[in-house]
Structures are given as C-alpha cells and as structure tokens.
Amino acid sequence: MKVFISADIEGVAGVVHREHTARDGREHDRARMLMTEEVNACIEGALSWGATEVVVNDSHGTMRNLIPEAIHPEAEYITGSPKILAMMEGINPEFDAAIFLGYHSRMGNDGILNHTFHGGVIQNIRINHRDMGEIALNAGIAGVFGVPVVLVTGCQHAAGEALEFIPNVETAIVKHTINRQSAKNLSPQKARCLIKEKTIASLSRLPTFQPVSLQGPFEVEITYLHPGLADAAGILPIVERVNQTTHRFETDEFITAFRYIRSLIAIAGALN
Numbered sequence: 527m528k529v530f531i532s533a534d535i536e537g538v539a540g541v542v543h544r545e546h547t548a549r550d551g552r553e554h555d556r557a558r559m560l561m562t563e564e565v566n567a568c569i570e571g572a573l574s575w576g577a578t579e580v581v582v583n584d585s586h587g588t589m590r591n592l593i594p595e596a597i598h599p600e601a602e603y604i605t606g607s608p609k610i611l612a613m614m615e616g617i618n619p620e621f622d623a624a625i626f627l628g629y630h631s632r633m634g635n636d637g638i639l640n641h642t643f644h645g646g647v648i649q650n651i652r653i654n655h656r657d658m659g660e661i662a663l664n665a666g667i668a669g670v671f672g673v674p675v676v677l678v679t680g681c682q683h684a685a686g687e688a689l690e691f692i693p694n695v696e697t698a699i700v701k702h703t704i705n706r707q708s709a710k711n712l713s714p715q716k717a718r719c720l721i722k723e724k725t726i727a728s729l730s731r732l733p734t735f736q737p738v739s740l741q742g743p744f745e746v747e748i749t750y751l752h753p754g755l756a757d758a759a760g761i762l763p764i765v766e767r768v769n770q771t772t773h774r775f776e777t778d779e780f781i782t783a784f785r786y787i788r789s790l791i792a793i794a795g796a797l798n
C-alpha cells in the first residue's frame with residue numbers, strides 16, 4: 527500500500543498566527559517542528575497499517591518547512607517550490623490513498639487562518655458554480671489520478687468543508703477555531719495520537735472510499751480581493767473579465783484549470 531501525504535501548516539495544532547506560518551515569523555521554526563511531528567504521527571499510522579511506501583509533499587508557502595532531521599526515517603519527502611501540482615506534487619496513480627494534513631478552510635469560510643492559496647490575492651474560486659478551497663481543488667487533483675482522499679486533519683471548519691466535498695472522508699480535528707487567529711488546541715501529544723489513530727481508521731476502511739470525480743468542461747470563476755489584482759492577472763489571454771474583481775475561463779481538463787488558476791494567482795501577486 528502506498529500513501530501520499532500533502533502537508534500544510536495552518537491546520538496543525540498550536541498554529542494560529544502569521545508568526546507561525548511566515549518564513550520571517552518569530553514562531554515559525556516552532557510551528558515547523560509541530561508540523562513535522564504531526565506528519566510523523568500520520569506516517570507511523572500508515573506504516574502500522576501496512577503501508578510499504580509513504581511520500582510526504584511539503585505544501586505550505588516556500589514548501590521548505592518539514593525539518594529533514596526530524597522526519598520519520600521510513601518516509602520520503604518532497605521539498606521546494608515551484609512545483610506544477612503545488613500541494614499535490616508527487617501524486618500518481620500508484621498511490622492507494624491521499625491524506626491532507628494540517629489543512630484549513632477556504633477564504634471567507636469560518637476556520638483558523640482561512641485562505642485559498644494566497645491570502646493577499648484570492649477572495650473566491652468557483653468551478654462549475656461551486657466554491658472551491660484548497661481541500662476541494664486538491665481532492666479534485668487526486669481524483670484525476672484515481673486516488674481517494676481518506677483523511678483530512680485541521681480545525682472543525684476544515685473538517686466540515688472536507689465532508690461537504692468528500693462525503694465519506696475521515697477527519698481529525700486537532701483544534702477548535704474561535705476566530706480567524708485564535709483556537710482551542712489539543713496538546714501536541716494528543717493531536718499526534720489522534721492523527722495516528724485516524725490514519726489507521728481511514729486506511730482500515732480503504733475499500734469504502736471513492737476518488738473525487740469531477741466532470742469537465744470546467745467553467746472557472748476567480749474573484750480577487752480588489753480590482754488591481756484582476757487588472758494584473760488579466761494579461762493572461764485565457765480570461766474574460768466578468769466584473770471589477772472577477773475573471774472567468776473555460777477548459778476541458780481539471781489539471782489545466784488548476785494550472786491556469788495558479789498562473790493567475792502568481793501573476794496577480796507579482797504585478798500588483
């Protein structure tokens with residue numbers, strides 16, 4: 527059995543602030559260790575259920591957060607950025623299960639540190655008239671490769687968002703959001719125990735999961751935080767301007783849609 531883990535940081539127990547998540551944050555190194563140890567708990571769970579291969583993709587910011595010396599020795603990890611599939615780089619049809627660790631809800635939803643890919647650019651992403659955050663988009667990518675998402679860890683709102691989009695998914699709630707920058711957390715030890723337990727629980731019912739299957743063509747609408755961002759991203763010729771802050775485009779392939787979304791975010795962020 528092969529298990530793919532996409533590891534973000536905002537949904538890790540104890541992480542509530544930019545000082546935890548940003549490269550220059552005073553608490554960033556501590557948050558990286560908390561993230562790495564939650565990943566290790568997940569790896570231990572997968573190995574104890576018989577996984578023969580575990581690959582972890584570092585999925586936050588610079589994608590250089592996992593602490594190499596501290597990662598479980600039996601897992602391989604993908605580090606660095608940019609990567610074409612970003613948070614899902616490394617996924618392929620040989621994996622039996624995907625796990626989203628330390629995830630968060632989409633921009634504007636309730637949930638600790640909610641955002642969608644870039645908190646300074648994106649207000650909302652809709653595909654075929656459905657709001658899509660990172661959980662939904664990344665589950666869609668896993669689905670293209672025929673891999674089911676079996677477990678999502680994070681706050682209660684990330685868990686709720688996951689269940690809306692992946693009805694059968696296992697969740698591990700390691701903290702309860704109070705507001706966007708505060709939460710009631712499990713202790714690191716309890717959070718790790720829960721993640722290990724839930725990893726085993728999800729893999730033990732692997733045959734009950736289906737990959738998310740999204741049918742094209744895809745109509746994508748991207749709403750930015752302000753019109754200047756739409757002005758900047760508008761240089762990409764695929765988009766049509768719907769209103770001051772929204773672009774739309776169409777494509778038949780989900781991965782192509784995702785790559786355009788990432789391109790628009792990068793251009794908007796760079797030129798504004």
Ligand SMILES: [Zn+2]
Nearest residue numbers: 534535536586
């Ligand atoms: Zn992140």
